[in-house]
Amino acid sequence: MSEAADQIFATLKQSSQSGAPLYLQLRKSIEDAVNRGLIGPGDALPSERDIATKADISRVTVRKAVQDLVKGGILIQRHGSGTFVAPRMERVEQSLSRLTSFTEDMARRGMAVRSAWLDRGLYAPSPDEMMVLGLSSNELVARVARLRIANDTPLAIERAALSASVLPDPAGIGSSLYAALELTGHRPVRAVQRISAANLGDSDARLLEVPPGIAGLHIERISYLASGKVIEFTRSIYRGDAYDFVAELRLSGPGEEVRP
Numbered sequence: 553m554s555e556a557a558d559q560i561f562a563t564l565k566q567s568s569q570s571g572a573p574l575y576l577q578l579r580k581s582i583e584d585a586v587n588r589g590l591i592g593p594g595d596a597l598p599s600e601r602d603i604a605t606k607a608d609i610s611r612v613t614v615r616k617a618v619q620d621l622v623k624g625g626i627l628i629q630r631h632g633s634g635t636f637v638a639p640r641m642e643r644v645e646q647s648l649s650r651l652t653s654f655t656e657d658m659a660r661r662g663m664a665v666r667s668a669w670l671d672r673g674l675y676a677p678s679p680d681e682m683m684v685l686g687l688s689s690n691e692l693v694a695r696v697a698r699l700r701i702a703n704d705t706p707l708a709i710e711r712a713a714l715s716a717s718v719l720p721d722p723a724g725i726g727s728s729l730y731a732a733l734e735l736t737g738h739r740p741v742r743a744v745q746r747i748s749a750a751n752l753g754d755s756d757a758r759l760l761e762v763p764p765g766i767a768g769l770h771i772e773r774i775s776y777l778a779s780g781k782v783i784e785f786t787r788s789i790y791r792g793d794a795y796d797f798v799a800e801l802r803l804s805g806p807g808e809e810v811r812p
């Protein structure tokens with residue numbers, strides 16, 4: 553790292569006349585070095601004191617730049633052992649045109665899937681669940697909340713809600729909700745998915761092993777049976793640094809209606 557570090561801090565010295573606050577210049581120099589591969593995942597950063605001496609800036613300035621990069625997920629700090637370039641996530645490219653399950657998606661990529669249970673049980677439905685699933689207040693909702701993990705990396709938190717009449721024993725679904733639904737003839741055939749940006753709160757970030765406040769994706773999936781009945785209402789948080797959702801777009805043919 554020391555040669556690379558010298559380069560980073562030398563660039564900083566040359567550009568320190570540019571007028572931007574010094575901590576921003578240092579942050580950018582380190583970020584550029586990571587993006588250009590000068591320093592790679594797992595590499596240790598020199599100590600705060602070394603950086604301050606090399607770049608001829610105060611330790612407070614170094615600390616501010618490093619803290620920003622830790623918040624942004626570029627660097628990680630390990631208690632007692634220092635600051636390192638964060639491991640790079642291999643991004644998962646997910647098509648938006650196929651209705652597949654998490655287990656199938658990961659298996660297709662040859663990744664080992666597991667889930668950690670966050671919740672499973674029968675509850676009185678919330679107003680949202682009643683509305684989407686068409687439940688009345690005296691019916692129960694089955695909730696299945698899981699941290700979804702592929703190759704030991706937590707990728708998403710999924711909170712599914714289904715009518716208890718469809719899933720009377722949420723604890724019994726095994727490793728795949730869709731496989732369990734398939735067995736009873738309730739696997740969805742169509743879904744509408746809404747994706748929006750979200751900054752991760754403390755507890756979600758802790759589960760997903762990313763810094764709090766980092767960008768994530770909030771995904772809501774409402775799935776339907778062939779009959780048109782809603783079968784699943786799932787709200788998920790996906791890691792923004794791990795997923796690319798990809799949709800294929802086609803020019804509509806003559807006479808085809810263009811709907812919003």
Ligand code: 16G
Pocket residue numbers: 652653654655656710712727728729730731771773784786788
């Ligand atoms: C996908 C779905 C989720 C569904 C799950 C079933 C999204 C955003 N979510 O992850 O709605 O409940 O698959 O997976 O695509 P499983 O059969 O592996 O439990």
